[in-house]
Amino acid sequence: xxxxxxVYRWELRKLRSQKRTYLGLGAAVVVPLIFxxxxxxxxxxxxxxxxxxxxxxxxxxxxxVLLLFGSIWLFPLITALVAGDIVASEDRNATLKMILTRxxxxxxxxxxxxxxxxxxxxxxxxxxxxxxxxAGILASGFNPITSLSGTRVSASRGLGLxxxxxxxxxxxxxxxxxxGLLFSTVFRNSGAAIVGTLMFSLLLQLVSILPxxxxxxxxxxxxxxxxxxxxxxxxxxxxxxxxxIWVCSLYSIPSLAIAATVFLRRDVAES
Numbered sequence: 001x002x003x004x005x006x007v008y009r010w011e012l013r014k015l016r017s018q019k020r021t022y023l024g025l026g027a028a029v030v031v032p033l034i035f036x037x038x039x040x041x042x043x044x045x046x047x048x049x050x051x052x053x054x055x056x057x058x059x060x061x062x063x064x065v066l067l068l069f070g071s072i073w074l075f076p077l078i079t080a081l082v083a084g085d086i087v088a089s090e091d092r093n094a095t096l097k098m099i100l101t102r103x104x105x106x107x108x109x110x111x112x113x114x115x116x117x118x119x120x121x122x123x124x125x126x127x128x129x130x131x132x133x134x135a136g137i138l139a140s141g142f143n144p145i146t147s148l149s150g151t152r153v154s155a156s157r158g159l160g161l162x163x164x165x166x167x168x169x170x171x172x173x174x175x176x177x178x179x180g181l182l183f184s185t186v187f188r189n190s191g192a193a194i195v196g197t198l199m200f201s202l203l204l205q206l207v208s209i210l211p212x213x214x215x216x217x218x219x220x221x222x223x224x225x226x227x228x229x230x231x232x233x234x235x236x237x238x239x240x241x242x243x244x245i246w247v248c249s250l251y252s253i254p255s256l257a258i259a260a261t262v263f264l265r266r267d268v269a270e271s
Contacts, residue, residue, distance in 0.1 A: 003104045007112025010099075011086065015120060020085060024078040028124045031074060032066055032132035036139050050148060050229065055136070058143035060158045062136030063129045064232070067169055070128065071225035076176050076201035082120045083180025084193030086113050087263065091188040096266075110263045114181060114256060121177045122170060129166045133159075151234040165228035168241055171248040172224040176201060178255040185259040218243060221251050 015021045039045065039055055039062075046052035049068050054061040090096040099109055145158040153161065179200055183193035204222040207213060217223055227244035230237035 003108035004111045004115070007099075007104055007109050008115045011112050011116035012119065015082065015116060018085075020081045021120065024081040024120070024124055025127060027074065027078055028127040029131050031070070032062070032128055032135055035066060035069075035132070036062060036135040040139050051145070051232075054145055056140055058145045058155070058158070059133060059136030059138070059140045060142070060145045060155065060162055062140070063132035063162055064165065066128060066132050067165065067225070067228065071172075071222070072205060073198070073202065075125065075128075075173055077198050078124045079121045079173055079176045080180045080194045080197035080201075083117045083177045084184045084195075084197050085190040086117055087181065087184040087259075088188050088190040088193050092190060106264050106266075107260070110260050114178075117177045117181055118174055121173050125166055125170055125173060129162065133162060147234050148229060148232045149234040153232075153234075161231050164231050168228040168231065168244065169225065171227065171244050172221055175221055175224075175248045175251040175255075178252040178259075182255040182259040185262050219247055219250075221248065224248055 045055050046065060049065060051061040051064045051068075055065055090099065142155050142159075144155050145153050147153050176197065180193060180197040183196045183200075184190070187193045187196065201222070204220050208217055208220050208222050224244040224247055227240040230240040
């Protein structure tokens with residue numbers, strides 16, 4: 001474990017020095033601000049999505065609406081920026097051989113990179129949620145919100161539900177991160193891994209709207225981005241959340257296992 005934590009700290013330091021890290025986190029901050037600014041200046045509201053009709057009534061609705069919009073390309077792209085680069089960068093810079101001479105095992109290097117990727121993804125989602133919540137409250141107030149079941153929920157309880165929704169949203173995001181890590185390991189090229197991760201996410205979005213494929217819908221990773229909505233029903237609908245846990249695991253665990261196998265068997269002389 002000390003070796004994994006050591007690599008984890010190395011990876012976090014490297015992330016702090018890379019422009020793509022701040023590009024992703026910057027987008028996580030800027031997009032909510034643009035969204036709220038548009039609401040204030042435009043005076044409209046996205047009535048065609050869940051909670052869209054409430055964004056001018058309570059700031060609690062703003063992060064929830066962003067979760068819906070962000071699942072299409074924003075959050076997959078932010079996640080892919082780091083997940084698709086974290087291993088491929090070693091090939092680009094020819095630094096893997098040097099890392100493996102620092103008294104750490106390959107499995108420790110891989111585990112440290114996986115933890116750093118998950119940490120970045122979690123920070124990105126938390127930043128978006130926090131900025132959207134603060135900006136939304138400043139614009140629309142800290143008022144009760146109406147659940148998907150039509151029940152009025154107090155502001156304090158609504159705040160807790162927003163936080164819980166962000167946690168549930170992390171499940172598919174971590175799956176996207178795992179897939180990005182796989183592509184980064186296999187392709188050994190940052191650009192190909194980042195684009196591949198985003199295209200994979202968009203492909204699942206496309207499959208979800210194709211006619212005749214409704215039976216696949218509950219098992220698509222794209223569907224799991226909506227699982228958090230079960231928390232906003234009265235009573236709480238745990239079924240989509242439980243399904244999201246095991247469906248996301250079906251995407252994450254094999255991706256990590258294959259990536260780890262490829263990484264552990266890599267010929268260091270080629271790096």
